Amino acid sequence: MEYPPAAYASNGILWWELKTAPGTAQRFGSERKAAAWLAFHKKLGDTFTTEELRLAIGVDGKRNDNEHAQRRLRQLRKDGWEIPSVKYVRDLKVGEYRIDTIGWYPGCGRERPKNRSAVSARIRSMVLKRDGSRCQICGVGDGEAYPGEPGSKAAMTVGHLVSDDFGGPGELGNLRVECARCNEPVRSERGMPESPLDVIYAARLLKRDQVRRLASWVSKGSRTRDALDEVYDRYRKLAPGDRNQARSELLKLAGDGV
């Protein structure tokens, strides 16, 4: 395939085949490679899949690829690419994206857009502290196993209430702790949203006091931590030896039925 001169970096290598940024030892980011590959292989209205990108830019293997792919698409959107999925364009297949606007890419001759919604380290640590390092969507705590999945380990991230893809700011009021599974880019790519009927059906199966707690979270607009959650968080912060001691005391306190 013949490529125009702009497809090559200053060292004569195609952008998407670079390992390091030209003239430096710095890794050349896969988002940049993806943008360049799309720009020089696709045109407006074409579709692509994350699998196609993965093969084209040959990075990070199969493992964990979904998470990486979502991050890459998100960065493309920040860089001005409009690439709707099946969520917005019904005749697309799941995992397919249509190129409606070509955004920034290496070789385009423009400066890369600034990331306005980035969350500073200070704000990030404030959010983690405020939310007790616990996912505000599913409730899993940092480093805990997901319910019913022993051996799994939840990792926390800070997510936007109003997605930064839609201009949501990186400010305290628009941020909350989310685990990697519930995090907003994953949510926004997971295909069609849930139907309200399904949610109500699931709520009907809850116990009465659970429904009350649920209703209080819904009316406050976020999942609040009660005294029980707080004691559990404090327990989890104990050093391993202290935790063992607290564990046996707590099990004694609870008596039978644990």
Ligand SMILES: [Zn+2]
């Ligand atoms: Zn979660």
